[in-house]
Amino acid sequence: MVLQIAQALGPVDQDYLLEARQMQALSFAVHIPLVCFGVAFPALVLGMEWLGRRRGDPLLLVLARRWSKVMIALFAVGVVTGTILSFELGLLWPQFMATYGDVFGLAFALEGFSFFVEAIFIAIYVYGWDRLSPRAHMLVGIPVVISGFSGSLMVISVNGWMNHPSGFRLENGRAIDVEPITALFGNSYFWHEMVHMYLAAFLVAGFVTASVYAVAWLRGRRDRYVRVAMAVPLVVAAIAAPAQVVVGDWAARSVARNQPTKLAAFEGLGRTERGAPIHIGGWYDEERGEVRYGLKLPKLLSLLAFHDPNATVRGLEAVPPGDRPPVNVVRLAFATMVGIGTLMAIFGVALLVAWRRRRALPEGRWFAWTVAALGPLSVVALVAGWVTTEVGRQPWIVYGLMRTEAAVTGAGGIPVGYAALAAVYLALAAVTAWLLRRLARAPLEIEAGDGCS
Amino acid sequence: MGVAELPLLLALLGLAAYVVLGGADFGAGLWYMALPGERHRRLRDHTYHAMGPVWEANHVWLIFVLVVVWTAYPRAFGSIFSTLYIPLFAAALGIILRGTCYALRGVVSGPNEERVLGVIFGLSSLLTPFALGAAIGGVASDRVPVGNAAGDPIDSWLNPTSLLVGVLAVATSAYLAAVWLTADAERAGAAHMTEAFRRRALALGALAGALALGGLAVLHSDAQRIYDGLTSGGGLAAALVSVAAGAATMVCVAGRRLEAARWSAAVAVGAIVAGWALAQQPQILPGLSVDQAAASDATLVALLVSIAIGALILVPSLTLLFGLVLRGRFDESPMQLGSLESAGRPAATTGPRTTGPRHPAGIAAAVCAAVGGPLTFASDGGAGLVAGVILVLAAVAAGAAYLVPQVAVADTDDG
Numbered sequence: 068m069v070l071q072i073a074q075a076l077g078p079v080d081q082d083y084l085l086e087a088r089q090m091q092a093l094s095f096a097v098h099i100p101l102v103c104f105g106v107a108f109p110a111l112v113l114g115m116e117w118l119g120r121r122r123g124d125p126l127l128l129v130l131a132r133r134w135s136k137v138m139i140a141l142f143a144v145g146v147v148t149g150t151i152l153s154f155e156l157g158l159l160w161p162q163f164m165a166t167y168g169d170v171f172g173l174a175f176a177l178e179g180f181s182f183f184v185e186a187i188f189i190a191i192y193v194y195g196w197d198r199l200s201p202r203a204h205m206l207v208g209i210p211v212v213i214s215g216f217s218g219s220l221m222v223i224s225v226n227g228w229m230n231h232p233s234g235f236r237l238e239n240g241r242a243i244d245v246e247p248i249t250a251l252f253g254n255s256y257f258w259h260e261m262v263h264m265y266l267a268a269f270l271v272a273g274f275v276t277a278s279v280y281a282v283a284w285l286r287g288r289r290d291r292y293v294r295v296a297m298a299v300p301l302v303v304a305a306i307a308a309p310a311q312v313v314v315g316d317w318a319a320r321s322v323a324r325n326q327p328t329k330l331a332a333f334e335g336l337g338r339t340e341r342g343a344p345i346h347i348g349g350w351y352d353e354e355r356g357e358v359r360y361g362l363k364l365p366k367l368l369s370l371l372a373f374h375d376p377n378a379t380v381r382g383l384e385a386v387p388p389g390d391r392p393p394v395n396v397v398r399l400a401f402a403t404m405v406g407i408g409t410l411m412a413i414f415g416v417a418l419l420v421a422w423r424r425r426r427a428l429p430e431g432r433w434f435a436w437t438v439a440a441l442g443p444l445s446v447v448a449l450v451a452g453w454v455t456t457e458v459g460r461q462p463w464i465v466y467g468l469m470r471t472e473a474a475v476t477g478a479g480g481i482p483v484g485y486a487a488l489a490a491v492y493l494a495l496a497a498v499t500a501w502l503l504r505r506l507a508r509a510p511l512e513i514e515a516g517d518g519c520s
Numbered sequence: 521m522g523v524a525e526l527p528l529l530l531a532l533l534g535l536a537a538y539v540v541l542g543g544a545d546f547g548a549g550l551w552y553m554a555l556p557g558e559r560h561r562r563l564r565d566h567t568y569h570a571m572g573p574v575w576e577a578n579h580v581w582l583i584f585v586l587v588v589v590w591t592a593y594p595r596a597f598g599s600i601f602s603t604l605y606i607p608l609f610a611a612a613l614g615i616i617l618r619g620t621c622y623a624l625r626g627v628v629s630g631p632n633e634e635r636v637l638g639v640i641f642g643l644s645s646l647l648t649p650f651a652l653g654a655a656i657g658g659v660a661s662d663r664v665p666v667g668n669a670a671g672d673p674i675d676s677w678l679n680p681t682s683l684l685v686g687v688l689a690v691a692t693s694a695y696l697a698a699v700w701l702t703a704d705a706e707r708a709g710a711a712h713m714t715e716a717f718r719r720r721a722l723a724l725g726a727l728a729g730a731l732a733l734g735g736l737a738v739l740h741s742d743a744q745r746i747y748d749g750l751t752s753g754g755g756l757a758a759a760l761v762s763v764a765a766g767a768a769t770m771v772c773v774a775g776r777r778l779e780a781a782r783w784s785a786a787v788a789v790g791a792i793v794a795g796w797a798l799a800q801q802p803q804i805l806p807g808l809s810v811d812q813a814a815a816s817d818a819t820l821v822a823l824l825v826s827i828a829i830g831a832l833i834l835v836p837s838l839t840l841l842f843g844l845v846l847r848g849r850f851d852e853s854p855m856q857l858g859s860l861e862s863a864g865r866p867a868a869t870t871g872p873r874t875t876g877p878r879h880p881a882g883i884a885a886a887v888c889a890a891v892g893g894p895l896t897f898a899s900d901g902g903a904g905l906v907a908g909v910i911l912v913l914a915a916v917a918a919g920a921a922y923l924v925p926q927v928a929v930a931d932t933d934d935g
Contacts, residue, residue, distance in 0.1 A: 079668045079669065114920075114924060115928075118924070118925055118928055122929070124928075124929075127928060139576075140623045141623075142576060143575060143576055143619055143622055143623045144619055144620060144623050146576050146579055146580065146619065147579075147615055147616055147618070147619030147620070148616070148619075149583065150579065150582060150583055150612070150615050151612050151615065151616060153583055153586045153587065154586075154601075154608060154609070154611070154612040155612075156590070157586070157590065157597055157598065157600070157601025157602070157608070158601050158602070158605050158608060158609060158612075161597070161598030161599070161601050161602035161668055161669075162598060162668055164590050164594055164597055164598045164601070165594045165595045165597065165598030165599070165668075166594070167594070168590045168591055168594030168597060168598075168815070169591060169592070169594050169815030169816055169819040170819070172587060172590050172591025172592070172594070172815075172819065172823070173591055173819065173822050173823055173826060175587040175590070175591065176584075176587045176588060176591055176823055176826055176827065176830075177826050177830065178587070179580065179583050179584045179587045179830075180826075180827075180830035180833065180834060182580050182583060183577065183580045183584070183830075183834055183837070183838075184833060184834065184837055186576035186577040186579075186580050187576075187577050187837045187838060187840070187841045188837065189576065190572075190573045190574065190575070190576060190577065190841060191573070191840065191841055191844065194572065194573045194844075194850040195844075195850075198849055198850065210837070243816070244816075244818075245815070245816045245818050245819050246818060247818065247819050247822045247823075248822060255901075258909075262909055262913065265913075266913075266916070269916075295927070295928050298927035298928070299924050299927055299928055301927075302920070302923045302924060302927050303920050303924065306885075306915075306916050306919040306920055306923065307916050309889075310889075310893075310912050310913070310915065310916050313892075313893050313896050313897060313912055314896070314909065314912065316896075316897060317896055317897075317905070317909070320900065374897075374898075419923075422923070422926075422927075426926075428927065476601075476602045476605065476668060476669055477602060477668040477669035477670075478602050478603070478605045478668075478669035478673060479669075479673065480605065480606065480609075480673070484605075484609050487609075487613060488613070491613060491616055491617065492616075495616070495620050498620075498624070499624070502624065502627045502628070
């Protein structure tokens with residue numbers, strides 16, 4: 068009886084599967100940029116404090132202190148949006164949770180502890196300015212950096228498992244012989260996702276922070292405070308950007324090996340081909356099973372996916388139409404991610420070369436505009452990356468084993484819930500934008516030690 | 521108690537912690553709304569500040585409860601969430617609104633904006649505990665059957681027991697907050713504020729106590745099983761502990777023994793959770809015992825081991841945080857503001873000592889990148905790939921260590 072789990076809740080008919088998926092996607096899209104700040108920002112803040120104390124430079128300490136206040140506010144919102152996600156796992160996908168909760172749940176328990184530790188020490192850190200000794204203050208910052216990393220590691224291990232399920236046996240549609248540790252951490256598919264996301268966190272936190280100060284610079288604030296506040300996160304992101312290309316290549320090869328259908332959707336490859344091409348632009352025509360009106364680059368897909376221009380790449384036709392993801396969504400998201408990622412990598416290399424030549428960052432309006440644009444673009448690339456892997460996994464929630472339609476709730480009201488959630492998030496976005504605009508217009512001055520009340 | 525029950529016990533401990541710590545926080549939100557206008561500014565600021573350092577940690581308890589339940593009792597979790605989707609979604613909306621108001625509080629200006637924020641903050645502080653309580657009421661009154669959305673979507677939470685538990689959750693939250701805010705105000709030496717919250721604590725204590733005792737009548741007619749459980753055996757013991765602790769709190773608050781009142785109020789509220797659990801056992805849902813709902817042993821053991829390891833880190837961390845808060849180390853103190861000089865004192869090494877082009881971190885970054893990049897690119901798995909990826913990450917770290925100190929001093933002259 069104990070193992071009577073799979074489909075134990077009974078099959079249901081859900082008319083609003085697409086809305087349920089969109090609702091989940093919306094919640095992720097709101098949460099994931101905040102995660103980047105939870106993962107990468109603590110390292111930046113702590114590095115600033117360390118440097119400021121070592122040099123006795125009050126400006127760097129003011130910067131670290133201000134950033135730490137932003138950090139805790141973003142973390143507070145991240146706690147909230149993360150709670151929403153855990154609610155939705157039950158509200159929208161009860162069958163998935165009931166069937167496989169015991170296979171992957173452990174990772175969420177560990178993530179819960181990471182979250183706890185981060186919440187505790189982020190509070191001590193932010194409220195501890197001036198109240199703890201400098202050494203103690205920097206020490207309490209270290210658990211924040213570590214738990215930010217470990218928390219995302221746990222969550223991504225679940226995503227890796229959903230994409231490449233292992234660590235259990237299926238018998239009559241039921242998961243038995245569950246080995247949660249193997250399922251989560253013995254998974255060959257999970258590590259590239261983890262490293263890719265970890266670097267993405269630094270790209271997003273770095274470029275977004277730099278873009279805020281680039282806007283301030285464009286508005287005429289050109290003192291050292293603004294320049295340092297822009298330069299530090301910018302060089303961190305600039306270094307991470309080329310590294311992300313190498314890691315992204317690794318990720319693409321893993322997908323090619325483990326999820327050939329997803330890879331085929333990346334490029335809209337209908338038929339299995341030797342020396343498969345890449346198309347730039349155009350769209351995938353399902354009837355013909357090929358990309359139309361795109362610029363064809365021969366053999367490039369084989370080269371990228373297998374590092375061999377003549378390798379055979381499996382096309383979408385290898386699986387029945389019902390097992391293929393929505394190709395154009397995946398293809399557009401993938402192109403967006405790769406396009407912006409390439410742009411960021413070129414920018415990063417150019418910045419490093421410029422620094423090597425002149426020992427100074429470029430100046431001028433075009434440069435500030437570029438930096439200002441890279442912040443939002445990095446968030447777009449981040450979300451596009453998640454769309455690539457998550458929509459690319461469809462129609463499966465557990466790849467090859469459980470369809471998303473078999474996981475969904477039988478409850479009504481999904482359109483109402485989706486509309487309510489979208490309205491709330493839109494209203495919050497509007498209020499935040501309005502407040503930020505006002506902040507940007509208000510005269511900024513460096514207050515000498517702002518309290519953290 | 522076997523391996524199947526232990527996770528449930530831990531989840532209930534987490535729930536009790538959330539009801540007490542998160543509850544006090546919701547209560548503070550209610551008081552924030554209930555104290556409008558310039559006249560109450562100091563009380564309101566006190567309320568907000570008291571939440572500050574523990575806000576995030578208090579709300580992680582809920583996540584802890586959810587993950588333990590879905591890992592250890594996946595079928596019960598799926599059934600509860602699919603039937604009780606209306607109150608749970610309402611709670612989720614409340615959590616979003618509340619968290620955003622909390623984060624935005626420092627940015628709004630002017631009495632009108634603050635008033636709007638206070639009302640949204642207060643209403644969401646009302647909605648969330650009520651909705652969560654109503655959901656628990658549905659489980660307690662056996663209205664959630666096993667299955668994907670198998671229960672009635674309305675009656676499962678709009679029923680006498682749910683309303684009772686929902687209202688009780690709001691009342692205990694406001695009560696706990698009032699007691700704790702009184703103690704905080706006394707510690708801060710604010711006599712007027714202490715008096716203001718003390719009166720409110722006494723009133724809310726009487727209200728919450730009356731609700732809890734009067735609620736037994738509701739349970740008698742609507743949830744006979746829970747009523748029987750609470751009037752006999754372990755359930756009765758827990759109920760008596762709650763009553764005794766509640767009475768002791770009233771005595772302590774009346775007699776100004778406020779630090780003791782902090783603890784007894786927490787016990788009074790926590791014991792209600794214990795009483796419910798004892799009355800409800802051994803069934804989680806109708807026809808689904810704890811043993812039947814439990815995941816496989818391998819999962820349960822792995823979960824318990826990781827909770828044990830997690831607790832080794834968590835308990836000292838929480839002790840540190842609450843120790844600092846309860847000792848008043850994070851209380852507002854105007855004198856501490858603007859002491860930047862002391863913060864910037866350790867200026868042992870000054871100047872751009874690290875800017876030489878031959879800095880080892882720069883060389884390390886270049887070497888790691890030159891080796892790691894091609895290695896990652898060329899490896900299809902195994903040790904080569906692992907080494908390559910580690911080298912690439914090391915290159916990023918070393919590169920940042922090399923460049924950040926340089927750009928941070930790049931133009932000191934005009935600063």
